Amino acid sequence: MAMAAVRREGRRLAPLISPQSITAVRPSVISQEQAPLGLRSISTQIVRNRMKSVKNIQKITKAMKMVAASKLRAIQVRAENSRGLWQPFTALLGDTPSVDVKKNVIVTISSDKGLCGGINSTSVKISKALKKLTAGPDKETKYVVLGEKAKAQLIRDSKKDIELSITELQKNPLNYTQVSVLADDILKNVEYDALRIVFNKFQSVVSFLPTVATVLSPEAVEKEAESGGKLGELDSYEIEGGETKSEVLQNLGEFQFSCVLFNAVLENACSEQGARMSAMDSSSRNAGDMLDRLTLTYNRTRQASITTELIEIISGASALEG
Amino acid sequence: MFRQASRLLAQTLRAGMRPFSSDLPAAPTSDSAFNESWKKVIPNIEPPKTPSHFLRPRPATPTSIPSKITVNFVLPYASELSAKEVDMVIIPATTGQMGVLPGHVPAIAELKPGILSVHEGNDVTKYFLSSGFAFIHANSVADIIAVEAVQIDHIDPSLAQKGLAEFTQKLSSATTDLEKAEAQIGVEVHSALNSALSG
Numbered sequence: 001m002a003m004a005a006v007r008r009e010g011r012r013l014a015p016l017i018s019p020q021s022i023t024a025v026r027p028s029v030i031s032q033e034q035a036p037l038g039l040r041s042i043s044t045q046i047v048r049n050r051m052k053s054v055k056n057i058q059k060i061t062k063a064m065k066m067v068a069a070s071k072l073r074a075i076q077v078r079a080e081n082s083r084g085l086w087q088p089f090t091a092l093l094g095d096t097p098s099v100d101v102k103k104n105v106i107v108t109i110s111s112d113k114g115l116c117g118g119i120n121s122t123s124v125k126i127s128k129a130l131k132k133l134t135a136g137p138d139k140e141t142k143y144v145v146l147g148e149k150a151k152a153q154l155i156r157d158s159k160k161d162i163e164l165s166i167t168e169l170q171k172n173p174l175n176y177t178q179v180s181v182l183a184d185d186i187l188k189n190v191e192y193d194a195l196r197i198v199f200n201k202f203q204s205v206v207s208f209l210p211t212v213a214t215v216l217s218p219e220a221v222e223k224e225a226e227s228g229g230k231l232g233e234l235d236s237y238e239i240e241g242g243e244t245k246s247e248v249l250q251n252l253g254e255f256q257f258s259c260v261l262f263n264a265v266l267e268n269a270c271s272e273q274g275a276r277m278s279a280m281d282s283s284s285r286n287a288g289d290m291l292d293r294l295t296l297t298y299n300r301t302r303q304a305s306i307t308t309e310l311i312e313i314i315s316g317a318s319a320l321e322g
Numbered sequence: 323m324f325r326q327a328s329r330l331l332a333q334t335l336r337a338g339m340r341p342f343s344s345d346l347p348a349a350p351t352s353d354s355a356f357n358e359s360w361k362k363v364i365p366n367i368e369p370p371k372t373p374s375h376f377l378r379p380r381p382a383t384p385t386s387i388p389s390k391i392t393v394n395f396v397l398p399y400a401s402e403l404s405a406k407e408v409d410m411v412i413i414p415a416t417t418g419q420m421g422v423l424p425g426h427v428p429a430i431a432e433l434k435p436g437i438l439s440v441h442e443g444n445d446v447t448k449y450f451l452s453s454g455f456a457f458i459h460a461n462s463v464a465d466i467i468a469v470e471a472v473q474i475d476h477i478d479p480s481l482a483q484k485g486l487a488e489f490t491q492k493l494s495s496a497t498t499d500l501e502k503a504e505a506q507i508g509v510e511v512h513s514a515l516n517s518a519l520s521g
Contacts, residue, residue, distance in 0.1 A: 084401035087377060088394060088465030092430070092457045095374035098356035129364040176398035176469065201371065210370040233428075236460070241416035241432035248432060255455060259467065260373075262398055 044305075047298045051291060058287035064115070065280035072205070072273035078174070079202055079266040086213070086263050089256045092237075093221065094230040097214050101193035104134040104141040105163070107186070107261070109199040109268045110150030112167055117275035119200045119208055119268075120149040126210045127154070127198045131161070134196075144186055146265070163190050170269060176262055183258035193220045195257060199264040200271040206278055208271040213264060215257045218249040378405075383461040387425035393440065395449075395466045402449070402471065403440070410441040411464055413456045424462045431456045435514040437474065437521075438466065448474040450518055452511065479519045486512035 108127040110120040127150070131141045143158065145151045145165040154162060164186060172178065186195075195215040200208040216224065222245075224231040239248050353372055360369040381392070393411055395403035413420045414436025433454045440447045454468035489508030496502040 078399065081400050082398055083376075084394065084396035084404060085398055085467065086373060088396065088455075088457055088467055090373045090377050091380055091459070091463075091465065095353060095372050095377070097353050097372045098359060125367060126370050129360070129367055133360060133363050198370070201376070211372065211375075212370045213373050236428050237457075238427055238429040239431075240420070240429055248430065251432060252430065252455060255467075259398070 044298055044301050047294055047301065051294045051298065054287050054291050054294060058284050058291065061280045061284040061287060065277055065284060068273045068277040068280060072270065072277055075174075075266065075270045075273060076202070079263075079270040082263045082266050085259045086256075089259060093216070093234070093252075093256065095214065096194075096216060096224065096230055097196075097212055099194055099214065099216060099220065099224065101216075101220050102139050103191055103193045104130075104139070105144055105190050105192040105195050106130050106141060107144045107195055107197045108146065108150045108154065109197065109264055110145070110147035111268070111272040112148040112170060113272075114149060115276055115279060116272045117279045119271050119275045120147070121153065122208075122210050123198050123200060123268075124150050124153045126212065128158075130196055130198065130212065131158070142190065144190060169265065174262075174265055174269060176258075179262040179265055180258040183254070183261050186261075187254060187257065193217050197260060197264050199268040201267045202270040202274060205274040208275065211264075211267075213260050215253065215260055218246055218253050221249055221253065222246065380459075380463065381461050388462050389424060390462075391422060391424045391426075392463045393466065394463070395438075395440075395468070395471075397468055397471055406440075406442075408440050408442040411466070412437070412439045412441075413464075413466065414438060414451060415456070420456075422458055422464050426458050426462070426464075428460045429456075429458045431458075433466075433468065435511045437518045438468075438471070448518075450474055450477060450515060474518060477515065477519065479516075482512060482515045482519060486516055 106127050108123055110123055114120075127143065131143075134141050141161065142163040143154055143161050144163055145154055146167075146169055148167045151162070151165045151167065166182065166185070169182070194217065197213045197215065199211055199213075201211040203209055221231060221234070225234040239245050241248060353374065356372065357369045390407035390409065391411065393403050393406050393408055394401070395406075409423075411422045413422060413431060414433055415431040416434045417431070419436070420431060433451055433456055435452055436450070438449045438451050440449075449468075449471045450473075451466075451468040452470040454466065456467070457465040459465070486509065489505050489512055493502065493505035493509055496505050
């Protein structure tokens with residue numbers, strides 16, 4: 001029974017084995033002529049090589065997991081601290097994802113590096129769906145892409161719609177000044193009635209919620225406020241400072257965009273690290289499983305070759321005696 | 323038997339908690355019109371969440387004026403005050419210092435560099451703000467958003483003096499419009515800081 005299993009293993013490995021490796025491993029025991037390709041003895045060289053490479057991959061993924069975990073801890077605190085920042089704006093200006101305006105700009109936030117699960121493709125998918133949703137006659141939708149990964153995916157089929165793409169955002173630790181400069185850049189270069197920021201909100205290390213935050217232009221805000229609806233309450237507010245109401249609304253809108261973008265970028269960076277951590281965790285586990293299987297194969301093959309040799313010796317001896 | 327004890331204890335605790343959670347105003351649900359139109363156009367993807375899904379519930383407007391005002395004071399890197407009930411806040415609006423008491427009319431104010439003071443009984447906490455916005459809502463909730471803020475007793479007066487001198491010098495030597503504007507901002511912030519420290 002056991003021998004049958006061993007023989008089966010040996011046959012499975014047989015096509016992998018070249019005559020060279022046989023002679024390289026055990027040249028003294030059997031010569032090339034005596035052993036017709038893997039029938040008698042089996043080389044363990046290939047399995048050993050694979051084991052080594054799997055072990056190295058496991059080391060790398062474990063190290064990446066550690067790095068992601070330590071980065072996650074740092075960025076999670078900052079993301080959680082920045083969560084208060086957008087709340088006043090939503091309380092004042094409401095949440096208007098269903099607003100119907102002409103010029104929509106979708107700000108897709110993604111990461112620069114891969115190996116972080118599905119968060120980038122989620123935000124690309126949501127962005128594409130949003131474009132479909134906001135499309136219509138005499139309406140236009142443009143993309144502003146943050147991060148290398150979403151750019152690579154969006155450039156394939158909607159290259160002409162990408163207005164602006166910004167990469168290498170996370171070279172330095174994210175801070176508000178940097179993000180507000182970025183927000184200013186976007187506002188200067190893009191004409192919009194509504195900005196829709198697509199990002200992955202961090203909920204826990206294993207769950208990220210795709211989220212769309214909407215920022216309206218001052219004109220759109222005024223139009224919405226006049227028509228009542230969600231922003232109808234805005235007219236009851238007294239506006240202090242600034243020459244005119246529209247000037248204050250302009251400042252308010254720009255400030256809102258920088259604040260929302262700051263939180264969105266942090267949340268997305270946090271989700272990225274979390275996703276990378278869990279992806280690397282599962283791949284080190286997979287590498288471990290694979291290593292176990294390979295070790296089993298390796299040991300079986302070795303045992304099989306030892307058994308074969310023993311049988312050869314014993315049968316040889318008994319032939320001489322008899 | 324003891325294995326069951328923790329479960330039972332948890333159950334009684336949970337039962338005790340329930341009335342509390344139902345006391346809260348209903349959590350704001352996401353935009354139903356948006357979700358419906360999303361499902362019509364893109365049926366195979368779940369509609370994404372929107373900020374209102376995560377918004378902390380806000381109290382409704384009370385019929386009578388409450389005795390305290392609820393203040394949220396946030397910075398990009400921290401929430402300094404979160405739904406804290408105080409007696410009064412004085413906000414450095416661009417139109418001048420603005421005292422906010424409970425029952426203040428709803429207002430939106432741009433802020434300039436200056437002192438934000440939070441009065442709570444006899445305690446007064448003073449912060450120096452760089453700039454930002456303040457919203458006062460009808461339900462006696464004030465939201466103050468600043469880009470940078472420090473407590474006033476954390477500031478070194480001698481460094482503030484030095485900064486003022488430096489920027490005044492820069493302003494006089496500035497050649498381009500950009501430099502001039504930057505130096506002007508520096509002078510404004512530092513003179514506000516100095517007057518706040520001396521006042």
